Amino acid sequence: MSSVPIRGIITPIITPMYPENELVNLSELRRQIERQISGGVHGIFSFGTNGEGYILSLKEKEEVLETTIDQVKGRVPVYAGTGCISTKDTVYMSRRAQEMGADVLSIITPSFAVASQKELYDHYCEVGRHVDIPIVLYNIPSRTGNKLLPETVAQLARDVDVIVGVKDSSGDLDNLKAYIRQTREQENGFAVLAGNDSLILTCLKEGGAGGIAGRANLYPKTLASIYSYFMAGNLDKAQECQDAVAALQRVFQYGNPNTIIKKAVNLLGYPVGECRRPFHYLCEEGIEELKKILEANQARGLC
Numbered sequence: 001m002s003s004v005p006i007r008g009i010i011t012p013i014i015t016p017m018y019p020e021n022e023l024v025n026l027s028e029l030r031r032q033i034e035r036q037i038s039g040g041v042h043g044i045f046s047f048g049t050n051g052e053g054y055i056l057s058l059k060e061k062e063e064v065l066e067t068t069i070d071q072v073k074g075r076v077p078v079y080a081g082t083g084c085i086s087t088k089d090t091v092y093m094s095r096r097a098q099e100m101g102a103d104v105l106s107i108i109t110p111s112f113a114v115a116s117q118k119e120l121y122d123h124y125c126e127v128g129r130h131v132d133i134p135i136v137l138y139n140i141p142s143r144t145g146n147k148l149l150p151e152t153v154a155q156l157a158r159d160v161d162v163i164v165g166v167k168d169s170s171g172d173l174d175n176l177k178a179y180i181r182q183t184r185e186q187e188n189g190f191a192v193l194a195g196n197d198s199l200i201l202t203c204l205k206e207g208g209a210g211g212i213a214g215r216a217n218l219y220p221k222t223l224a225s226i227y228s229y230f231m232a233g234n235l236d237k238a239q240e241c242q243d244a245v246a247a248l249q250r251v252f253q254y255g256n257p258n259t260i261i262k263k264a265v266n267l268l269g270y271p272v273g274e275c276r277r278p279f280h281y282l283c284e285e286g287i288e289e290l291k292k293i294l295e296a297n298q299a300r301g302l303c
Helices: 026-039 058-072 087-100 117-128 150-159 173-183 197-206 220-231 235-244 246-254 257-267 284-299
Strands: 008-012 043-046 078-081 104-108 135-139 163-168 191-194 210-212
Touching (some): 008 220, 026 058, 058 087, 087 104, 087 117, 117 135, 135 150, 150 163, 150 173, 163 173, 173 191, 173 197, 197 210, 210 220, 246 284
Parallel strands (some): 008 043, 008 210, 043 078, 078 104, 135 163
C-alpha cells in the first residue's frame, strides 16, 4: 500500500454545474481546485457530501475524478468518495477509483436500511480485500441512519491494513474523542478527521489529524491555517481561524448545509451553479442572513 499523509485540511470539493441543465461544469471544477490548492489545503476530496456524490451518476463521478486527478497533478492527495449502499457496488466503485489514480478512498457507511455493527464491520473488511490504497471510514449517521461505533472503528483499524483513518461527521464530540482514544495505539498510526468544521481545532488538540472541511470551499486559506498554526504551536492564531468561520453555522438552520455552502460560493462570485434538484432551495430569510455573513467575513479578510 502506498504511503499517503492523511492529515491537515481536506476540501470536499463542490461539483460545479451549469444552471440551465445541471450538467457538470468541468472547467469551473478546475478553477475551484486551483483556488483550494493556492489556499494551502492538504487534500482534495471528490464527490463527498459537499460534492453531491449522492446524486451524481457513475459516468459523472468518473469525469469528476479524472478531471480532479489531472488538475491536481500530485500536488496534494486526491480522495474519492466510493461508498454505496451495497457492498458489491462499493467494491466496484473503490476499485474503479483506484484504477483511475485516486490516492485515498473515503467510504461512507451504507444507508437507508439499518445495519448492525457486524454488518458494517463485514462490509468494510470485504471492501478492504479488493483494494490496496488507503481507506478512510466515513461516519455521518444523521444522513445515513447508521452510526459507526468507536469499538467497530478500532477493530477495523486493527484487522484491515488499508483502513488508516476515519472521518467523523456525527457532531458528537464524545464520539470523536472515543475514535481518537481507541485507535491511538495503532502501530502505523491512525488518522481521525473532524467532519464537523467547528471541531477541527478540538480534534487536533485531542490528537486527531485534521478535518474534512466543507467551509474550505469558501475560505481555503483560513481553514488551512487552523492546521498550519496548530502545527507551528500558535494556538491563539489557530483559534482565531477556527472562530472566524463559526458565523456560517447560523445559516444552517435554514436548509441543507451543502446547499448553503454552494450558494455561498456563488455569492462570492464563482459560477458553480445550484445543487442538483430537488436539494437546491434556500428561503429568502436564509439568503439574506448568508449575504450578511459573507459581507462581514469579507470585511474581516477571510479568504
